[in-house]
Amino acid sequence: xxxxxxxxxxxxxxxxxxxxxxxxxxxxxxxxxxxxxxxxxxxxxxxxxxxxxxxxxxxxxxxxxxxxxxxxxxxxxxxxxxxxxxxxxxxxxxxxxxxxxxxxxxxxxxxxxxxxxxxxxxxxxxxxxxxxxxxxxxxxxxxxxxxxxxxxxxxxxxxxxxxxxxxxxxxxxxxxxxxxxxxxxxxxxxxxxxxxxxxxxxxxxxxxxxxxxxxxxxxxxxxxxxxxxxxxxxxxxxxxxxxxxxxxxxxxxxxxxxxxxxxxxxxxxxxxxxxxxxxxxxxxxxxxxxxxxxxxxxxxxxxxxxxxxxxxxxxxxxxxxxxxxxxxxxxxxxxxxxxxxxxxxxxxxxxxxxxxxxxxxxxxxxxxxxxxxxxxxxxxxxxxxxxxxxxxxxxxxxxxxxxxxxxxxxxxxxxxxxxxxxxxxxxxxxxxxxxxxxxxxxxxxxxxxxxxxxxxxxxxxxxxxxxxxxxxxxxxxxxxxxxxxxxxxxxxxxxxxxxxxxxxxxxxxxxxxxxxxxxxxxxxxxxxxxxxxxxxxxxxxxxxxxxxxxxxxxxxxxxxxxxxxxxxxxxxxxxxxxxxxxxxxxxxxxxxxxxxxxxxxxxxxxxxxxxxxxxxxxxxxxxxxxxxxxxxxxxxxxxxxxxxxxxxxxxxxxxxxxxxxxxxxxxxxxxxxxxxxxxxxxxxxxxxxxxxxxxxxxxxxxxxxxxxxxxxxxxxxxxxxxxxxxxxxxxxxxxxxxxxxxxxxxxxxxxxxxxxxxxxxxxxxxxxxxxxxxxxxxxxxxxxxxxxxxxxxxxxxxxxxxxxxxxxxxxxxxxxxxxxxxxxxxxxxxxxxxxxxxxxxxxxxxxxxxxxxxxxxxxxxxxxxxxxxxxxxxxxxxxxxxxxxxx
Numbered sequence: 001x002x003x004x005x006x007x008x009x010x011x012x013x014x015x016x017x018x019x020x021x022x023x024x025x026x027x028x029x030x031x032x033x034x035x036x037x038x039x040x041x042x043x044x045x046x047x048x049x050x051x052x053x054x055x056x057x058x059x060x061x062x063x064x065x066x067x068x069x070x071x072x073x074x075x076x077x078x079x080x081x082x083x084x085x086x087x088x089x090x091x092x093x094x095x096x097x098x099x100x101x102x103x104x105x106x107x108x109x110x111x112x113x114x115x116x117x118x119x120x121x122x123x124x125x126x127x128x129x130x131x132x133x134x135x136x137x138x139x140x141x142x143x144x145x146x147x148x149x150x151x152x153x154x155x156x157x158x159x160x161x162x163x164x165x166x167x168x169x170x171x172x173x174x175x176x177x178x179x180x181x182x183x184x185x186x187x188x189x190x191x192x193x194x195x196x197x198x199x200x201x202x203x204x205x206x207x208x209x210x211x212x213x214x215x216x217x218x219x220x221x222x223x224x225x226x227x228x229x230x231x232x233x234x235x236x237x238x239x240x241x242x243x244x245x246x247x248x249x250x251x252x253x254x255x256x257x258x259x260x261x262x263x264x265x266x267x268x269x270x271x272x273x274x275x276x277x278x279x280x281x282x283x284x285x286x287x288x289x290x291x292x293x294x295x296x297x298x299x300x301x302x303x304x305x306x307x308x309x310x311x312x313x314x315x316x317x318x319x320x321x322x323x324x325x326x327x328x329x330x331x332x333x334x335x336x337x338x339x340x341x342x343x344x345x346x347x348x349x350x351x352x353x354x355x356x357x358x359x360x361x362x363x364x365x366x367x368x369x370x371x372x373x374x375x376x377x378x379x380x381x382x383x384x385x386x387x388x389x390x391x392x393x394x395x396x397x398x399x400x401x402x403x404x405x406x407x408x409x410x411x412x413x414x415x416x417x418x419x420x421x422x423x424x425x426x427x428x429x430x431x432x433x434x435x436x437x438x439x440x441x442x443x444x445x446x447x448x449x450x451x452x453x454x455x456x457x458x459x460x461x462x463x464x465x466x467x468x469x470x471x472x473x474x475x476x477x478x479x480x481x482x483x484x485x486x487x488x489x490x491x492x493x494x495x496x497x498x499x500x501x502x503x504x505x506x507x508x509x510x511x512x513x514x515x516x517x518x519x520x521x522x523x524x525x526x527x528x529x530x531x532x533x534x535x536x537x538x539x540x541x542x543x544x545x546x547x548x549x550x551x552x553x554x555x556x557x558x559x560x561x562x563x564x565x566x567x568x569x570x571x572x573x574x575x576x577x578x579x580x581x582x583x584x585x586x587x588x589x590x591x592x593x594x595x596x597x598x599x600x601x602x603x604x605x606x607x608x609x610x611x612x613x614x615x616x617x618x619x620x621x622x623x624x625x626x627x628x629x630x631x632x633x634x635x636x637x638x639x640x641x642x643x644x645x646x647x648x649x650x651x652x653x654x655x656x657x658x659x660x661x662x663x664x665x666x667x668x669x670x671x672x673x674x675x676x677x678x679x680x681x682x683x684x685x686x687x688x689x690x691x692x693x694x695x696x697x698x699x700x701x702x703x704x705x706x707x708x709x710x711x712x713x714x715x716x717x718x719x720x721x722x723x724x725x726x727x728x729x730x731x732x733x734x735x736x737x738x739x740x741x742x743x744x745x746x747x748x749x750x751x752x753x754x755x756x757x758x759x760x761x762x763x764x765x766x767x768x769x770x771x772x773x774x775x776x777x778x779x780x781x782x783x784x785x786x787x788x789x790x791x792x793x794x795x796x797x798x799x800x801x802x803x804x805x806x807x808x809x810x811x812x813x814x815x816x817x818x819x820x821x822x823x824x825x826x827x828x829x830x831x832x833x834x835x836x837x838x839x840x841x842x843x844x845x846x847x848x849x850x851x852x853x854x855x856x857x858x859x860x861x862x863x864x865x866x867x868x869x870x871x872x873x874x875x876x877x878x879x880x881x882x883x884x885x886x887x
Contacts, residue, residue: 020298020384033349036362045272050240059225080228087221088223094144118132130169138171138200141198151167285463297768301775302391334389432461433462489508497803523815529768537848540847551737551738552611554718559732577721578721578724585710587600588600590657590659605631613681616842635693640689651674766859
């Protein structure tokens with residue numbers, strides 16, 4: 001009996017089966033593709049976090065600890081590949097005589113490195129000039145001493161005679177902050193900045209110079225074991241962090257206090273795990289609505305044949321079929337739809353993954369590559385089962401044989417409409433959204449050093465309630481328009497349909513439920529497309545803003561330390577092909593109290609010619625107003641929020657900063673007046689800094705030397721322009737372009753390439769918009785083709801049929817798109833406000849992808865028009881008797 005039933009469905013109702021399987025396939029494919037991206041993104045975050053670390057562990061030996069014994073303990077630890085001992089010694093000062101002058105510095109650090117250190121940790125040092133081995137000076141130290149390779153410098157040793165060494169090379173220490181960290185100290189107790197004076201000696205020479213000092217002043221000499229670990233670890237940053245952190249704690253426990261681990265690798269993974277949590281949240285916020293919409297589309301498709309199904313069930317029950325037999329037949333249909341849809345969905349996902357990510361795999365590990373597709377297929381089968389079996393069971397329970405043969409049933413008001421559930425859901429959504437987007441609310445909390453990440457899943461309730469409330473409200477309004485508002489509908493249609501307006505409006509009113517469902521589905525699909533597109537466009541916009549903040553402009557030229565640039569450098573850069581504007585910006589350092597912070601001097605009238613300033617960089621003000629204040633009151637200063645809080649500043653307060661005088665090279669006090677807060681600024685750090693008028697700073701310090709040149713290229717050919725500038729300035733300045741910075745700035749989440757995810761989401765949103773509108777309309781019309789055939793038999797012409805069908809299509813299109821646009825707008829604002837932590841910095845405005853949204857509307861309207869035209873063509877090419885017989 002089951003096979004006969006299935007054969008009949010395939011022969012008589014193939015369109016309904018194919019459409020339902022397509023709905024399941026879309027849900028499965030969307031979930032599978034988004035899951036693949038999530039797994040790939042997490043693995044990429046882990047990989048990039050690991051790659052940024054020069055030394056995985058810095059193991060600080062306790063005073064008196066046996067270096068060989070601790071090193072043996074480290075070498076035997078699981079996951080350790082290579083180790084190297086590094087000596088740290090404090091010097092009382094350095095001096096060098098170059099030409100006729102002698103330069104002296106304050107205290108510094110002298111490192112002792114093994115011969116193989118650079119080969120094991122290649123990212124720790126970068127040679128600027130001279131030899132790669134021997135006595136090396138840090139770049140800042142060389143500038144302080146005016147020293148170059150071949151010069152003789154003197155190293156002071158407290159209580160021991162000074163030692164002289166010959167400089168072999170100048171190096172840069174890219175990760176100086178971590179290299180000179182205080183191992184074991186909390187973040188607040190770490191040095192504010194790495195030492196300015198650093199000398200690097202070969203291990204043997206270091207021991208010759210500082211072993212005597214370790215006897216008399218052991219507090220000035222220490223040893224670290226730098227460790228390189230195996231880079232193969234779990235792809236999830238949170239799991240990798242937990243594993244690395246546990247290994248570090250295990251080593252400390254086994255050393256019995258002889259070693260303290262500075263876990264640089266764990267610190268990098270600690271930051272990445274919060275971004276991984278945001279990636280999972282993005283999957284839930286952006287992926288689940290699409291999958292739910294595809295599932296709802298499947299249910300809508302199956303419900304489009306509810307009347308036919310009731311008639312068929314009534315006929316079978318009249319011929320003796322039991323409820324169990326009817327449910328088993330429905331189960332066969334559900335199985336065919338679910339298995340076919342899941343299979344097609346997984347195949348489609350594999351193709352999409354191949355095109356988008358270059359591999360059909362669903363994850364970086366065997367577990368994810370096999371487990372996630374199986375879970376998606378299971379979800380698809382459950383969707384099909386719920387969409388087919390539940391309505392069939394409800395129909396058997398609620399309808400008699402006689403009622404099942406009724407073609408038109410009365411429209412009962414659903415219980416949720418009588419209770420006002422839509423209003424309650426929207427009110428609840430408003431309350432949750434207000435609570436989860438307020439000041440101080442954090443969607444993800446990843447406390448430093450704590451393995452567990454806290455995610456406020458309560459925030460999901462806001463969009464979920466908004467989705468449900470908007471769907472029910474759309475249902476209520478559409479039902480009201482097609483029911484009690486049929487007279488209004490007739491007046492609207494009369495200019496197009498003439499005397500048929502009343503008949504068409506009454507016809508749509510009597511059989512309005514399929515049309516109402518189609519309107520709701522189309523509105524939700526448009527809302528999904530609009531909210532997803534707005535979020536992705538805003539994300540790309542803010543990633544670009546982050547790159548602009550980090551690099552400063554399209555191209556940034558930073559003079560090398562001690563390099564003297566020609567006075568007309570700005571004019572020379574302006575003449576380079578592709579350059580639209582050049583803006584010098586000062587970068588100095590200023591003391592406020594005992595704190596040393598960055599100070600940026602700008603020309604208020606022209607700063608925006610080369611870089612963008614957003615209003616949200618300046619709380620309670622606008623960029624234009626702030627720059628006008630700096631121009632009108634030259635002694636004004638903008639202060640970072642952290643500094644304002646730390647020093648309890650109020651608007652108008654005088655702020656005493658100590659700046660380095662160009663003539664004396666000593667700090668001199670300069671009084672500014674605090675006029676506003678700045679949270680972000682091009683090239684500035686994210687914590688503490690000042691922004692002031694460049695002319696005022698130059699007048700008070702005696703120097704107008706720029707710290708960088710910000711260059712605008714109009715966003716075009718930045719790599720080519722930077723290459724031309726690099727050839728022009730040579731080694732006197734560093735040249736960075738935004739194209740290079742863009743791939744690595746910000747958090748590991750923003751550095752993950754989201755173009756693939758964007759294409760997936762927007763493509764599925766387009767498919768759902770077309771399917772929700774055109775497919776639901778076509779199936780609804782197909783279920784009522786018997787009624788249209790009867791109209792033809794009673795004398796209706798093709799023009800009459802076309803007017804009826806196109807009127808229904810027009811109502812569906814206009815109401816569905818308007819409701820979807822309104823819902824999508826509200827959802828876009830809600831999603832971006834809830835996911836503010838994803839953006840760095842937060843957006844000042846929402847980016848609206850007009851081109852994509854226009855394409856969605858054109859394709860959706862075109863599909864609806866094509867579906868209605870095809871239906872009219874089928875009706876007019878078949879005789880009314882044949883259509884009535886087939887129905």
